[in-house]
Amino acid sequence: MVIIPATTGQMGVLPGHVATIAELKPGVLSVHDGNDVSKYFVSSGFAFIHANSFADIVAVEAVPLDQIDASQVQKGLAEFNQKLSSASTDLEKAEAQIGVDVHSALNFALSG
Amino acid sequence: MAMALLRREGKRFATTPFIRSEEIVPQGTRSISTQIVRNRMKSVKNIQKITKAMKMVAASKLRGIQSKAENSRGVFQPFAALLGDLPSVDVKKNVIVTISSDKGLCGGINSTAVRMSKAMYKLASGTSYIHSASNDFGGPDKEIKYVILGEKAKAQLIRDSRKDIELSITDLQKNPLNYTQVSVLADDILKNVEFDALRIIFNKFQSVVSFLPTMATILSPEVIEREAESGGKLGDLDSYEVEGGETKAEVLQNLSEFQFSCVMFNAVLEHACSEQGARMSAMDSSSRNAGDMLDRLTLTYNRTRQAAITTELIEIISGASALTG
Numbered sequence: 467m468v469i470i471p472a473t474t475g476q477m478g479v480l481p482g483h484v485a486t487i488a489e490l491k492p493g494v495l496s497v498h499d500g501n502d503v504s505k506y507f508v509s510s511g512f513a514f515i516h517a518n519s520f521a522d523i524v525a526v527e528a529v530p531l532d533q534i535d536a537s538q539v540q541k542g543l544a545e546f547n548q549k550l551s552s553a554s555t556d557l558e559k560a561e562a563q564i565g566v567d568v569h570s571a572l573n574f575a576l577s578g
Numbered sequence: 579m580a581m582a583l584l585r586r587e588g589k590r591f592a593t594t595p596f597i598r599s600e601e602i603v604p605q606g607t608r609s610i611s612t613q614i615v616r617n618r619m620k621s622v623k624n625i626q627k628i629t630k631a632m633k634m635v636a637a638s639k640l641r642g643i644q645s646k647a648e649n650s651r652g653v654f655q656p657f658a659a660l661l662g663d664l665p666s667v668d669v670k671k672n673v674i675v676t677i678s679s680d681k682g683l684c685g686g687i688n689s690t691a692v693r694m695s696k697a698m699y700k701l702a703s704g705t706s707y708i709h710s711a712s713n714d715f716g717g718p719d720k721e722i723k724y725v726i727l728g729e730k731a732k733a734q735l736i737r738d739s740r741k742d743i744e745l746s747i748t749d750l751q752k753n754p755l756n757y758t759q760v761s762v763l764a765d766d767i768l769k770n771v772e773f774d775a776l777r778i779i780f781n782k783f784q785s786v787v788s789f790l791p792t793m794a795t796i797l798s799p800e801v802i803e804r805e806a807e808s809g810g811k812l813g814d815l816d817s818y819e820v821e822g823g824e825t826k827a828e829v830l831q832n833l834s835e836f837q838f839s840c841v842m843f844n845a846v847l848e849h850a851c852s853e854q855g856a857r858m859s860a861m862d863s864s865s866r867n868a869g870d871m872l873d874r875l876t877l878t879y880n881r882t883r884q885a886a887i888t889t890e891l892i893e894i895i896s897g898a899s900a901l902t903g
Contacts, residue, residue: 473822487660489822489829512836514660517817522656524840526757 467498468521470513471571481519488513490525492571505531507575509568536576543569612886615879619872626868632683633861640786640854646755647783647847654794654844657837662812665795667805669774672702672722673744675767675842677780677849678731680748685856687781687789687849688730694791695724695735695779699742725767727846744771751850757843764839774798776838780845781852787859789852794845796838799830 470477471493490511497504511525546565553559676695678688702722724739726732726746735743747763767776776796781789797805803826805812820826 477821484819485817486819486821487829487833488820489832512656512833514656514818516659520659522659524653524656524836526761 468523469494469496469498470523471495471508472513477513479513479515479521483515483519483521485517486513486515488515490523492568494531494575495523495525495528505575507531507534507572531575534572534576539569539572539576543573612879612882615875615882619875619879622868622872622875626865626872629861629865629868633858633865636854636858636861640851640858643755643847643851643854644783647844647851650844650847653840654837657840660818661797661802661815661837663795664797664805664812665777665793667775667795667797667801669797669801670720671772671774672698672720673725673771673773673776674698674702674722675725675776675778676727676731676735677778677845678726678728679849679853680729680751682730683857683860684853685860687852687856688728689734690789690791691779691781691849692731692734694793695731696739698777698779698793699724699739723771723773725771727763750846755843755846755850757839760843760846761839764835764842768835768838774801778841778845780849783848783851783855786855789856792845792848794841796841797834799827799834802830802834803827 468479470479470488471491472488473491474488476493477488490508490513492509493507495506495508497506506525506528507530508523508525509527511523513524514522516522543566546562546569550559550562550566553562674695676691678691682688699722702720704720722742723744724735724742724746725744726735727748727750729748732743732746732748745767747766750759750763753759775798778794778796780792780794782792784790802812802815806815820829822829
């Protein structure tokens with residue numbers, strides 16, 4: 467089973483799942499193989515679940531959760547929060563918002 | 579005897595009006611000069627050193643980039659599984675993205691990419707003789723544009739298709755290739771070029787000596803939707819539930835853009851890999867050619883030298899025997 471962080475919410479996918487195309491949001495992707503669970507943080511991407519019980523997950527970045535440095539995340543979060551408050555144009559605002567979203571998702575993933 | 583022969587030769591040259599006087603062998607020259615051959619040998623040896631060094635550089639670059647290219651195949655395969663690759667799709671606005679290298683000396687890979695792009699252009703514009711009444715692909719109402727990556731294809735295509743070049747990007751490989759860089763590039767193309775179908779032409783890396791000119795087709799979201807509804811090869815797409823985004827069109831837009839960046843990423847890496855492979859084999863064969871040439875020159879040089887020595891010996895001996903006899 468895989469748990470996919472789709473934009474519409476967490477999605478658990480088991481064999482025989484209905485064919486779906488899902489957009490991903492920053493979050494934790496967990497792959498369950500028997501009792502083994504491997505967790506990855508994905509920034510964004512797509513998941514295609516095919517009718518023949520195959521699933522493809524394409525992510526821009528996928529990092530094993532244990533390789534993420536918590537202090538760097540805190541630092542990044544603070545930095546983007548500050549950028550968001552000082553942003554003047556819409557573009558800057560949107561960019562800072564993305565940074566905040568990714569970092570808070572990371573923060574949540576590490577604490578949860 | 580030899581002197582007489584030389585003098586006679588000299589006279590013969592002097593009477594020939596086309597030969598300038600300074601090229602005549604001066605009086606008293608004893609042997610044929612080997613200076614020119616020696617210079618030539620030196621330059622061939624230097625060229626061989628350079629080509630050998632270039633081969634080494636290409637080989638080490640290839641090792642680094644090959645694993646990257648092979649890993650990047652996993653990035654675009656899911657898209658191929660979902661959306662397929664429809665080279666035969668008939669749309670109005672075709673954009674041909676030709677991927678080539680910035681530097682030369684890498685065999686024929688750039689020419690292959692350019693030739694394939696030109697063939698695609700002809701096919702899509704309907705000017706090709708392959709086009710027939712039964713084939714409704716292509717026609718005069720089509721708009722076809724080029725987007726060029728790399729200096730080499732630009733140099734070749736600018737000569738006869740300057741008006742069709744929409745965008746050209748060079749100096750891509752200054753830094754090691756990564757996804758971020760390629761997605762910025764893809765974004766640039768998406769923003770500046772209107773398209774119904776993007777046709778990316780590149781050389782797919784198979785082995786160090788073989789590359790496959792390949793075309794990957796990316797459709798615009800509207801065309802994907804049209805094809806899915808008409809139930810063609812994309813008919814399966816309708817059976818997928820689409821999650822996320824406000825509308826299906828929005829998701830398809832994101833999907834198509836993401837597909838383009840992923841396919842581009844793969845194509846650019848494959849091409850860079852092919853380039854290094856082609857350069858390696860080209861440099862290998864030119865080192866070998868230089869070696870052959872050097873062997874032949876050395877043989878000529880030694881023969882000439884030997885002939886000169888023999889002539890001198892004969893002169894001395896016959897002189898001595900004339901005195902004693």
